Amino acid sequence: MTTPMIQLSGVRKSFGQVGVIQGVDIEVEDGEFSVFVGPSGCGKSTLLRMIAGLETIDGGDLILNGQRINDLPPDQRGIAMVFQSYALYPHMTVAQNIGFSLDLKKVPKAEIAREVGRVSEQLQLSELLDRRPAELSGGQRQRVAIGRAIIKRPRVILFDEPLSNLDAALRVQMRAELQKLHQELRPTIVYVTHDQVEAMTMATRIVVLNKGRVEQWDTPIALYNNPINTFVAGFIGSPRMNLITGTITGDAMVQGFKADAGWVARLDGRSLAGSIGQSVTLGVRPEDIRPVATAAEADLEARVAIVERLGAETYLNVRNGEDTLLVRAQGDLAMTPGTSVQLALNHAAFHLFDQTGAVIAA
């Protein structure tokens, strides 16, 4: 087994009385693209800044490539960081920005120029070296910020929500560029975002954080298919998973889910005979609900509240009793709000969670 590039064990941090990071244990392998994701205030940026050395660590160990670096100054960690604002120095040219760290180390001018040339070629910035940051587009600034990071040949590059200042189209483009960069240079990347789409598309592994703790830590598809609790279930996947409260019903042979609103769905392939009567939460992704023609095929009937026609697919916001469900139907459906619709659920794709929110194994 190889040593992980970054290893956090029992890492803690408090601001005053508030525990921002409450014991985090994760590992990031060499060359991995690891994404920390979570709602705002979950501590993901603080955790990143602790790895960078911009925040002190109150407890636990931060190990980089086998060496404990809790107390090592930031510039000696071999870590580079791309900031949310990019923090490009406005009074320096692109070349000066990229070469700044070498200049501080008193590297000879000729060598700085050579290194800046190498990096700017990789990032297609060669034409822009004499410009100032104010003259660059958002995407170009981001590339300069990355250039400033990779010129140091860091072992790890940290990204703090780098795409959040860009417009939607540019964000898609920059996601692709970041992935390309990762495939070409294979740096170890730790990337923080609140956007689960960014996490899903770029990560080799995702760390889902909530209230200073790791909720789940796995590959994107594993998180999508097997969320271990309602928080992860609701956070990963867009549009978000429907979570419906109800109870387990049935007899020793067949069990079903009875929603608080009254409808019942079979629970296939599970033996829940011991849990009959237990309160549970059923998780169904919007793509696992489809409108059907007849009541015979359907699990429940609901009233259409909002219709969003996107062309290739249609989002239906439907109401059943107290529950609001989101349905993601293939193709264009011309439905009228206020009418009722028969809905069938994909029973094989059910997620069941107990009262604490933890998943009930299949």
Place this chain on the structure above:
Amino acid sequence: MAAIADKRSGAYTFLAYVTLVIISIFCLLPFVWMALASVDTNAKLFLKWPDGITFEHYTKVFAEENGVRWFANSLFTVLSATVLVMIISGLGGYALSRSRAWWKQPFLYAILLIRVLPSTALLVPLYKVLLTANIGLGNMLRPITGEYYRTVMQWFGFIDGYLGLIVVLATGQLPLALWIMKIFFDGVPKDYEEAAILDGATLVQRIHRVLIPLALPGLAAAGLFTFMSAWGDFLLPLILLSSPELQTLPIGLFRAFLRVNEIDYGLLAALATIYLIPAVIAFSFARRFLVQTFSGGVKG
């Protein structure tokens, strides 16, 4: 409808321009009088076209009066005070922006209070304090300096010395400058410094290579306000300076105006024009920084 609206707005625009032109003329007239009178062979107190063009008033300021000395004194004291204020407000503004100390807000409002108090009211106690300090300093320096005592005291004395005037001028301007720099640094993201930390910059390098260039617009604004206020200050040099060789421009202008028998309007106008020029130059230098400072922080 559109045509009526256009006509009405046309009339309004015309009225607005007429009003603005009248106000502009009102504001410009003193300057026009000053410029004309300063080159008039026969300048009078009223506005008139020059009888003949001459520059003898200007030469007189420098040749017959002690104009060069006054100008140099003004420039030296005001520039020193400005540099002092820029250094202190740069460091202090940074500290006040980044600190989370509980006394930060009270402190900021307390220094603003210094500024709103009329400085004339503080003049007597201030004079008393400076006088005491000056006597103490004098007693200390007299045995050491011997025959140079008077010269040394003219440079470093608190009363009738450059240092006293510089320190008091700077103190008066510091509250506003500290506020400007504090607010300016509030608009400079910490990211810049943290990026520099990760790049391996020491504290001195961060200040020298990152913070000072970033703070330049704010420093220019703070410096300009200091320079203009201190340059225009009349009361402090009047009270604190008595030696003729320490006189500054406004005092020279004032004394020239007070000569009972011979009010030479041409000389006064020339002196006033010379007095104006540094302020105008300072403003035109700092103008672009002012726009940047007051339209919100660092753009990058």
